[in-house]
Amino acid sequence: xxxxxxxxxxETIFKDRNVLSPHYLPDHLPHREAEIERIMKILAxxxxxxxxxxxxxxxxxxxxxxxxxxxxIDKLIQAxxxxxxxxxxxxxxxxxxxxxxxxxxxxxxxxxPDENFMGFASTHLYDRIMDYIQNTGVIYVVVLDEVDQVKxxxxxxxxxxxxNDHLQQGHIAIIGISNNVTFMDxxxxxxxxxxxxxxMVFPPYNAVQLKSILxxxxxxxxxxxxxxxxxxxxxxxxxxxxxxxxxxxxKLILRAGDIADEKGEPVSDIxxxxxxxxxxxxxxxxxxxxxxxxxxxxxxxIASLIREGGKYPTLGGESGEKFLxxxxxxxxxxxxxxxWARKPRSARWYREYLKELEMMGLITLTMSGKGIRGxxxxxxxxxxxxxxxxxxxxxxx
DNA sequence: CCTCCACAGGAAGCGCAGGAGT
DNA sequence: ACTCCTGCGCTTCCTGTGGAGG
Numbered sequence: 001x002x003x004x005x006x007x008x009x010x011e012t013i014f015k016d017r018n019v020l021s022p023h024y025l026p027d028h029l030p031h032r033e034a035e036i037e038r039i040m041k042i043l044a045x046x047x048x049x050x051x052x053x054x055x056x057x058x059x060x061x062x063x064x065x066x067x068x069x070x071x072x073i074d075k076l077i078q079a080x081x082x083x084x085x086x087x088x089x090x091x092x093x094x095x096x097x098x099x100x101x102x103x104x105x106x107x108x109x110x111x112x113p114d115e116n117f118m119g120f121a122s123t124h125l126y127d128r129i130m131d132y133i134q135n136t137g138v139i140y141v142v143v144l145d146e147v148d149q150v151k152x153x154x155x156x157x158x159x160x161x162x163x164n165d166h167l168q169q170g171h172i173a174i175i176g177i178s179n180n181v182t183f184m185d186x187x188x189x190x191x192x193x194x195x196x197x198x199x200m201v202f203p204p205y206n207a208v209q210l211k212s213i214l215x216x217x218x219x220x221x222x223x224x225x226x227x228x229x230x231x232x233x234x235x236x237x238x239x240x241x242x243x244x245x246x247x248x249x250x251k252l253i254l255r256a257g258d259i260a261d262e263k264g265e266p267v268s269d270i271x272x273x274x275x276x277x278x279x280x281x282x283x284x285x286x287x288x289x290x291x292x293x294x295x296x297x298x299x300x301x302i303a304s305l306i307r308e309g310g311k312y313p314t315l316g317g318e319s320g321e322k323f324l325x326x327x328x329x330x331x332x333x334x335x336x337x338x339x340w341a342r343k344p345r346s347a348r349w350y351r352e353y354l355k356e357l358e359m360m361g362l363i364t365l366t367m368s369g370k371g372i373r374g375x376x377x378x379x380x381x382x383x384x385x386x387x388x389x390x391x392x393x394x395x396x397x
Numbered sequence: 398c399c400t401c402c403a404c405a406g407g408a409a410g411c412g413c414a415g416g417a418g419t
Numbered sequence: 420a421c422t423c424c425t426g427c428g429c430t431t432c433c434t435g436t437g438g439a440g441g
Contacts, residue, residue: 101416121417151426327403346430351405367405368437374403375437 013226013261020221020254022247025070030216031209032068035202039072042198043173046076046139047085051164051171056195058178059202062245065177066145068202073143089141094149100156104129107142130163133170140172147176148183157191204244210236213246214253222257227267231256234272251279284383287360288391294345295353299362300392301332303385323366323378326354340396354379362388 018024029036039055046052059065073089080087090110097103104125108117111132117125133140142160150156160172176195184192205213214236218227235256239249253267255275260267288296306322330350337344345353354377357363366378381388 123417325403326405345428347404348406348431349429352429368403370438372403372437373439374401375435376402376404 011264013222013264013266014257015223016221017254017257018221019217020250020257022250025067026217028216029064029067029071030212031205032064032202035064035068035200036072038200039069039175040075043072043076043141046087046141046171046173047079047083049086049137049139051139052141052173053197054161054174054176054195055198055200056176056178056184057200057202058184060204060243060245061179062239062247062249063202063204064246065179065202069143069145069175069177073141076141085139086137087139087141089143091143092145094144094146098149098151100150100152100159101125103144103150103156126159126163130166133163133172134167137169139170141175142172143175143177145177146179148178148180154187154191157187157195161191161194205240205246206244207236207240210239210244210246210249214249217250218253221253222267225266226260227253227257228269231267231269231272234269235275238272238276248279252276255279280383281387284362284387285391287362288388288395291360291395293342294349295356296392296395297336297340297342298329298333298350298353299357299388301329301336302363302379302381303388303392304336305329305332306381306385307389323380325368326351326377326379329379351377 019026042055043052057065057069070091073091076087076089079085090107092103092106094103097106101122104122105117105120107129108115108120108125111129117128132138144150147153157174160174164171174195184196187195211233214232218232221227232253235249235252238252239245242248252272252275255278256267256271259274259278260271265271288299291299302324305324305328330347333350334344344350354363354365358365362382364380364382366380368374368376368378372378
C-alpha cells in the first residue's frame with residue numbers, strides 16, 4: 001500500500017472542498033438580496049429592448065461585488081431564454097485585461113467567435129463591435145471588474161459610451177466594479193457622469209453576517225458535524241476584524257479544514273487559530289512578492305526599525321504599540337539603500353511609497369497629534385516584523 | 398503670541414518607453 | 420521608418436499644517 005493508496009482510502013472530513021474555493025459561485029448570496037434586486041431592476045429594461053443605465057459598484061475586497069454581479073448576469077441570461085430577449089453580456093476582469101485594446105479585443109472575440117482579430121488596430125475592433133450591435137440590435141452588458149486597473153479608462157469609457165450615440169438600435173451598457181475609492185476622483189468628469197448613472201456601495205459584512213455566510217458554505221463543504229460551530233464563529237470574528245472580508249473568512253475555514261483533515265479531526269477553534277497564522281503568512285508573502293523594489297526596501301526599513309525598537313520606542317504607550325516616525329524611517333531607508341547598492345528615491349516619492357504600502361494593508365499610517373512635535377505620519381506595521389523581514393530577504397535572494 | 402520644527406502633499410517638469418498616426 | 424503623443428516614475432520646488440517651545 002503506497003502513499004496514493006493510503007490517501008485515496010483515507011476518510012476525509014470534506015464533502016465538497018471546492019465549495020470553499022475563492023472561485024466558487026454559490027447559488028445563494030446571503031445579505032446581498034437588496035443589491036441583487038437593485039441591479040436586476042436597473043437591468044430589467046434590457047429585456048424589453050430598452051437601454052439600461054450604467055452602474056458603478058464600489059466596495060472593499062470580499063464584500064461580494066463580483067459574485068453579486070455574476071449572479072445577476074446569470075439570471076439575466078435565464079430571463080433572456082425565457083422571454084426570448086435580445087440581450088448579451090461579457091464579463092471582463094481588468095486585472096488581466098488592463099488596456100482598452102485588450103478589452104475591445106476580448107469583446108470582439110466573443111461577438112465573432114470564428115474570427116481571429118490578433119494584430120488588428122483598436123479602431124477596427126471598435127468598428128466591428130459597433131457593426132455587430134447595430135446589425136443585431138442587441139443590448140450588450142459589459143461587466144468591467146476591477147475597472148481601476150485599466151490604464152486608459154477615460155479613453156475606453158468615452159469610446160463605449162459615445163458609441164451609443166451613433167447606434168440606431170442596440171446599446172452598450174456598462175457595469176463597472178472597483179474596490180478603490182480614489183478611483184472616482186481620477187476619472188475624467190465626463191466618463192464619471194456616464195459611468196455613474198447608478199452608483200452602489202457594498203458595505204463590509206459584520207460578524208453575524210459572516211457567520212451565516214460561512215455556515216451555508218460549511219454545510220455544503222463538510223460532512224455533517226465535521227465543523228464545530230465555535231470554529232465557525234471564531235473564523236467569522238477574525239474576518240470581521242479584517243474589515244469584513246468574506247474571502248478571508250472562507251480562506252480561514254478552508255485552511256483550518258485542511259489542518260483538521262490531516263489529523264482526521266472535526267474542525268475546531270485550535271485549527272482556526274493555526275490557520276490564521278498560516279493565512280496571514282500567505283498574505284504577507286503574496287503582497288511582498290508583487291512589491292516593486294523600493295517600496296519593499298521601505299517596508300524592510302520599517303520592519304527592522306520595529307525590531308530594533310525605533311528611536312522613540314512605544315511613544316504614547318497605548319497598549320505597547322510601536323510607532324515609527326516618517327523621518328526616522330526615511331533615514332533608515334537611505335541607509336538600507338546604500339547597503340544594498342541602490343540609489344535612494346527622493347523623500348517626496350518615499351511618501352508615495354508609504355501610501356502605497358498602506359493601501360496594500362501592510363502598514364497603517366496615523367497623523368501625529370498631541371504630544372509630538374511637528375506634523376508627521378506615525379507608522380505601524382500590520383504584520384509581525386520577523387515574517388516581513390524574512391519574506392523581503394527571500395525576495396532579494 | 399510668534400516662531401520653528403518636521404514633516405504633508407500639490408504643481409511643474411523631465412526623461413523615457415511604447416503606441417498611434419502618417 | 421519617421422515623428423508625435425501619452426502615461427509613468429520620478430525629482431525639484433514650494434506652500435500648508437498642527438503642535439512644541441520660548
